Amino acid sequence: MExxxxxxxxxxxxxxxxxxxxxxxxxxxxxxxxxxSEHFRELKRTIxxxxxxxxxxxxxxxxxxxxxxxxxxxKRAKARRWLQGHPLLTAAAVFFVLMLGGALSSWSNxxxxxxxxxxxVEVKGHTAIxxxxxxxxxxxxxxxxxxxIEGKVNGSVTVxxxxxxxxxxxxxxxxxxxxxxxxxxxxxxxxxxxxxxVHAF
Numbered sequence: 001m002e003x004x005x006x007x008x009x010x011x012x013x014x015x016x017x018x019x020x021x022x023x024x025x026x027x028x029x030x031x032x033x034x035x036x037s038e039h040f041r042e043l044k045r046t047i048x049x050x051x052x053x054x055x056x057x058x059x060x061x062x063x064x065x066x067x068x069x070x071x072x073x074x075k076r077a078k079a080r081r082w083l084q085g086h087p088l089l090t091a092a093a094v095f096f097v098l099m100l101g102g103a104l105s106s107w108s109n110x111x112x113x114x115x116x117x118x119x120x121v122e123v124k125g126h127t128a129i130x131x132x133x134x135x136x137x138x139x140x141x142x143x144x145x146x147x148x149i150e151g152k153v154n155g156s157v158t159v160x161x162x163x164x165x166x167x168x169x170x171x172x173x174x175x176x177x178x179x180x181x182x183x184x185x186x187x188x189x190x191x192x193x194x195x196x197x198v199h200a201f
Contacts, residue, residue, distance in 0.1 A: 003029075006036050014047060099193060116141040120151065126162075130170070139174065 012018035120134035126145035149170035156174030
């Protein structure tokens with residue numbers, strides 16, 4: 001039997017797939033050929049070594065140790081990855097921050113008396129007056145002053161940092177709001193901005 005054919009029998013034997021007749025041929029050849037016999041012993045030693053190392057296990061805190069040694073991800077990179085993964089939330093957050101910033105700036109910088117421009121509104125000092133028998137079309141907004149409604153308002157009345165007086169003859173078809181707190185005013189501003197955007201579309 002040639003040595004190159006014996007190599008196949010060796011592998012079949014080590015895998016446990018060899019047939020009885022082929023095993024007899026292998027044994028006979030290994031007794032006669034010292035070179036193949038040495039090669040067969042080396043194969044057996046290699047398999048035994050591999051099997052002995054395959055049962056090894058990692059130390060107790062191996063995974064935690066590896067994770068601790070990894071470089072720490074920078075906060076900016078982590079934030080950038082999150083922002084790229086959530087574009088709609090990012091856009092909504094940016095919109096909210098800009099709107100809040102604008103509203104806060106408007107609140108802190110605007111302490112002057114102002115009245116929305118409508119016909120039939122008279123201004124005396126820091127008071128906006130809707131005279132008896134007169135009608136204001138649309139919403140009336142008074143900032144840093146008072147209102148006195150003796151006539152009719154076809155819309156809502158909003159008084160920011162002031163007070164509202166509704167005479168017995170006065171009539172308002174919409175809501176009457178007095179906003180004295182900054183957060184109430186912010187909520188009103190956000191709601192009116194959202195309403196304007198919805199009506200635009």
